[in-house]
Amino acid sequence: MNDMNIVERNVTTDTFKITARKVQVYYGEKHAIKDVDVDILDKTVTAFIGPSGCGKSTFLRCINRMNDTIDVARVEGEIKLDGENIYDKRVDPVQLRAKVGMVFQKPNPFPKSIYDNVAYGPRIHGLARNRADLDEIVEKSLRGAALWNEVKDRLQEPGTGLSGGQQQRLCIARAVATAPEVLLMDEPCSALDPIATSQVEELIDQLRKEFSVVIVTHSMQQAARVSQKTAFFHLGNLVEYGDTDDIFTNPQDPRTESYISGRIG
Amino acid sequence: MNDMNIVERNVTTDTFKITARKVQVYYGEKHAIKDVDVDILDKTVTAFIGPSGCGKSTFLRCINRMNDTIDVARVEGEIKLDGENIYDKRVDPVQLRAKVGMVFQKPNPFPKSIYDNVAYGPRIHGLARNRADLDEIVEKSLRGAALWNEVKDRLQEPGTGLSGGQQQRLCIARAVATAPEVLLMDEPCSALDPIATSQVEELIDQLRKEFSVVIVTHSMQQAARVSQKTAFFHLGNLVEYGDTDDIFTNPQDPRTESYISGRIG
């Protein structure tokens, strides 16, 4: 039922959007990310896979400095976006996060109306010239996240009154509405049914035309479907990174192999 | 990579644990569940599938009266557990929920230590005679939820500091620890990697020996793997209910068919 959306796996660009070097993350004592080096291409979908608790979310949060909000978290090493170190003192995390959007693992809609949830980003970034513009952005984003039909009659109801999957799509719409250059998605389809999933995947593919997308997923199939590059994490290490095709068909590291074939978790 | 855990699909019992008749749920004006009749067998795993927002969680919450906590929600109709109407005035919802445990769609660990999260249920229900007993229950539950190895050294750290998938498993462990007769699981594996998923599925299969399990899932494969009975919901209606084999191989309703084959979501 699911292979219908498989996309071409050709990487259409070879400029690096993000380059990470020797990234370490500590939660207090705990060493959650160990020595990760990775180069993420522009106009490409990169999938992070790996067993639960291996550090995927943690690393994802490094890329737009969301780890700043966790008191105990400490990041070392260097992550460059378009050649600029995002941990540089002069970098404004706000500007960074406007460029590098994020969908979180647990849907976290604002306790506001559905409309305001989506319009929030465009409003603060001044993306809409007028109300009609804004309406358009909201509609487009909700359509992209495959939510429009379900909520178009209840845009003024609170986003917290949606079902789990609807909330997740709302959060995707919200992130997309700000038109970031890089979009980090932490298990965006975990609560979605196959159809919604394929729509979101289609959206990801759309986005890839212009931007870079990093997606965390537990579904190997999904990784295979949407991504051109795949990174496999294990116990805080980046074990293997390469073309999705290669990783799935010809993994180099025994750990990758056994994860893909379902032997370690 | 995933069909390795397929269980026998023979329903081992034919006593009805839960019978629902003409259940209606309204959220204020919105009619979220329409006229649902369903019989859930004892010692069986029943899967609820259906597109996002179709009312699976809502119906699940009816079964242990968690809907009581939503101000705007109103339930009509009759749901019987072991022949007793759970919406009867004399029924103590607390006792009901002790019998009918629940894992929520969004992981919601208590802001307490991991140990206390799991030990909470056994404590209030007096399931442990002493500390050693309790330790044992906690360990067993965490092992069952495939979390023990990851947290055994940090049982006293807060449950909110876990990764998304770990939180989800923690909530499963918490629900299992109270030894309910019926376990309602709302997408328990959505944030889990395949291995953890298969471990949880194994757990579900274990539980089935003695209890009844109802699981909401978006993964058709998972439904096929773990459940003996499947119910398909669509727009608040229970469209089709029957043996999992039948539903997946020979759906009666065109909507079921198109959902399974990936045409509606």
Place this chain on the structure above:
Amino acid sequence: MTDVTDTAAFGPGGERHTSGSLLTESARTRKRNAAEKRFKAYGIGAIAIAILSLVFLLTSIIGDGASAFRQTYASIPVTLSADVVDPDGNRDPEEMSGVYSMSYGSLLTDSLRNWIEQEGIQIEGLTDADLSGFFSNEAQASLRNQVLDNPELVGQTVEMTALTSSRVDGMFKGRVSEESASRDAKTSVAQFQLAEAMRENGTLVTRFNSSFITKPDASDNRAEAAGIGVAILGSLYMMLIVLVLALPIGVAASIYLEEFAPKNRFTDIIEVNISNLAAVPSIVFGILGLAAFINFAGLPRSTPIVGGLVLTLMTLPTIIISTRAALKSVPPSIRDAALGVGASRMQTVLHHVLPLAMPGILTGTIIGLAQALGETAPLLLIGMVAFVSTYPGAPPAGFFDPASALPVQVYNWTQRADPAFFERASGAIIVLLVFLLCMNLLAIYLRRKFERRW
């Protein structure tokens, strides 16, 4: 129900806002960051205003009141002349107690005059009034007690350390200058010089004044002897009553209203009602207390029990309002989690919601108690302004004995004519703040323990 048809049409929304280097701020970001800075500055400014006000108030209180903790004493030999102490000469304690303390003043005056002569101190224009006004009236009383306790002292000369009068004391605290003394009917330049001379001589010392903390109030004639012992006990008793009653009742009421009560017109009325009670002027609680506790229930006036009950009623709304707000801010998912494992509502509240709401509850309690501790108006109506010079007994019986309270004592002292009372009023405020600080410390500790984000 999905959007199969329109996804293809999707492209990124709006126009691009950020392109270019992360290291250079775009114009819009610059504006937003400026707003951010301003916002943060407002916060700092607000804290600064609050802290500065506090510092200002504290320095002025401490500046005014620190001197209350020091007091000037003089020690001179006093001859207990039998003519005065035992005019009948029978050495009968019964008879001797018929001589009032006022008469002992002449003993002190005479002894002081003799002492001055002996020491050869020469001061111009020293009058009898200067001498008799040199010592506190309290000194006469303690002299009398000494004599009555040991009748054999009669006729002898004893070395006596006595409180000096408030004016003499004021000379060493900057309250009385030579110039003001010259205009002051209650003292004189000569007395000023005498005090200076005695100080150089070492007979006059200013030292820590423990009796300010332990002694009861004194009359207007002896400001220097007034203390806040009774007021401290009274306030302590009242705070105990308020804490024991208001905290549990307030929290219980909030729990019911927030977690159990059906949301209907009736609970709305209760809700509005409670907020409204917070706006009732405190004096009205005094009226209520007078009517309900004294006139109706027949509890005695001027006692901590009535004061405590009135303050309890007054603090309740504050505690209820803040507790409800705190309960409300606990996310429902926590309640779901507990109910889902079969906890009863009561258990859910007691085990999860209440601990998470604890910081807010503590804040409400602290603010409520602080307010109760500093409240005067309602106590005026139930007789706590009384001049009480006997200590209340130990609780619980002591709750029914007359007592004063710190804020009332402050109020009372600021009304008195002798300027020395003003310093004592500030001293009492310092004690009150120390009280408050102790309560705060406890709350800080507890709050730390309970505070967490989720």
Place this chain on the structure above:
Amino acid sequence: MPVQWILLIVLAIAVLGYVLGRRRALTLVDGDARRLHSRPTYYGWNVALYAAVPALLVLLVWLFAQPMIIERSIDRYIPEDAVSEGQTRGMLLNEVRKVASTLNGAVAQDVLTRPEALTLTMDDSARMDALKAAGQAVLTKPVILDAAQQYMRSTHTGSIWLSIVTLALALGLAAFAWRRTGPEFRARNVVEQVMRAILIGCSTIAIMTTVGIVLSLVFESINFFRLYPWQDFFFGTEWTPSFGGGSELGMLPLLWGTLYISFIALLFAVPVGLFAAIYMSEYASPRVRSFAKPAIEILAGIPTIVYGLFALVTVGPLLRDWISQPLGLGNSGSSVMTAGLVMGVMLIPFVSSLSDDIINSVPQSLRDGSLGLGSTHSETIRQVVLPAALPGIVGAVLLAASRAIGETMIVVLGAGAMAQISGNPFEAMTTITVKIVGQLTGDNDFASPETLVAFALGLTLFVLTLGLNVFALYIVRKYREQYE
């Protein structure tokens, strides 16, 4: 038996009941607590509550009722001719009570034995002298003495019955509850029902307080409106009470002053408090916060008289010399501005501390969501955190407003005592509460409109704030944003 003893015994029965109830529950299931409906403690509590609660309620009611009943019977006992001229029966009863307590005192001091006290007559001079010597003089008429002795007897019998009834009740119900204990028995539900009843009881205290306040205000207010036309009170613009009568008691100037001063106080306190709260919960390091918060809370505990003096001595002259005089807005040291600002300082912690707690309890995931979209911290706070915390913040502001309206001392010293309506914030004005206190504690005849007006003012203020609160509730309901 003295009441304390009864109390202690009932509590002891309850404790014992707890132990036995718990034990019985466990024995019935052979120590396997899992077979019980509820945890063993609940069975213990069930017995304890059955033992204590009804008995204590009876005790309470009895203690209130007994004196009334006995007095009524004694009243019948005093013959009509014993009431002398200029006396009322009430006074006689008073005397009876006093004599009885004197005799009781004598018994307590061992001056008399109890039978002696009960048989004492006026002509028993030896005993009388003994009494006098002990400072328990009984100076009264024989009738009264008789009545007093009767009173003592009834009280004694009453208290014996009281002990019997309460203890029997405690024991009986404890036994009943103990017997009912069994694995199927829903002890937790019973205990929680009782707890719930207690919770309800606690919330009715607020209602009772309100009823009490209204009752204690309403009668005197009616008396006031009998003496003074209501139109003049509600719509009069002159407030000039005087001793000789003929006062003008229009409340409008007071109302104006109240609103004006509270408005200025809130205008100062709400932004400052809110920003302080935001800074503490969102920006400050834990160390700064743990210092700043309690420090600011001290402001709430400084007696208002200190603020008053601060207004009078420092702020007032400062404003006069630097602002109002140079601008030609008047030369009064006491003004609405002075009182408002100083009161504002006092109110800061009401807004800041409560709001801080509420802001702090907004889930971090909401902040993350907003920050992840590239909003600045302040945008997150303004648009996500504050709206989510709104109900609590409104509560805090309301509390501050309430204090502002109810405050007296600062206004007395800071705003002057001039009842007038003027828009100039640098003029002296006064408030309703100040006048309530003033007229009530003042030296006017108690039954004169000048004093009674205090009650009418109190009632008006009560109704006024009620309106304010209803409005606030409406606002909160409308804008409430409930997070998950």
Place this chain on the structure above:
Amino acid sequence: QEQVQVAGSSTVLPYATIVAEAFAENTEFQAPVVEGGGSSAGLKQFCEGVGGNTIDVANASRQIKSSEVETCAANGVANIIEVQFGYDGIVFASDINGPDFVLTPADVFGALAAEVVVDGEVTANPATNWSDVNPDLPEQAIMAFIPGTKHGTREVFEEKVLLAGCEETGAMEAFAEANGGDEDAAEAACMSVRTDGASVDIDGDYTETLARIASNPNGVGVFGLSFYENNTDKLKVATINGVTPTVDSVASGEYPVSRPLFFYVKKDHIGVVPGLKEYAEFFVSDAMAGPGGPLAEYGLVPDPQLADVQATVADEATIQ
């Protein structure tokens, strides 16, 4: 009830506390509990009835009114002993560094009345400086701090100063004329105080008045004699009709603005409340209330007929 309970006038309060303290110190009895609250409030409590929860003694800075005696009687307080033990002088004082004030009631009336008579016409008070009222007075803006309408002192001020000044200046007749011969209205007009800010009501007490003068050195305040005597280093007293207020000039009646001080005792409580009678006797004893005693030391103007007063107390003579 073990202690004597006293409540009432705040003017009498300091004297009562001095007595209470000395009483406890020199006798076997416990110190009475003394409360202020004002004469009327004290008398109201006093008249609430006899027995346990009522006060034994009421202090007052005025005589009990017949209405109050009736209320008392109705509540069973039939036997009241009235004790007038001294006088309180009421003085005008200003900042010690300011000019001298030599006042007459007419000057005060001219400066503070709401309406005055100018050229035979009743007009709103136009005076802004004291010198406008009387050229001999200092050239200083009028700023007076007078007791608020809640204070008993205000009544004395109105009657003994404003009304007297009103009559003196002849404004009384003009007011009567303007009101069509209505004497009461004329009196009311005489006693109404200007509300344009030149006169400030003090609802607090003398310390507040003192603080206001400190922050407003132009001000003239109204004080009790004893309060002034305790603060002679800060205040300069004004003469009235050329008489300087002192204990002697008040006692002799030379100084016009004064009032008698009382306390009232419940006879029915004597013998029941230990120490009650002893307290009353002690209060008026020579040692306490006589010249040179602690009360005089504090500023009380003792009643010249102290012996009669002592006899009243000893005989427990009640008012009829």
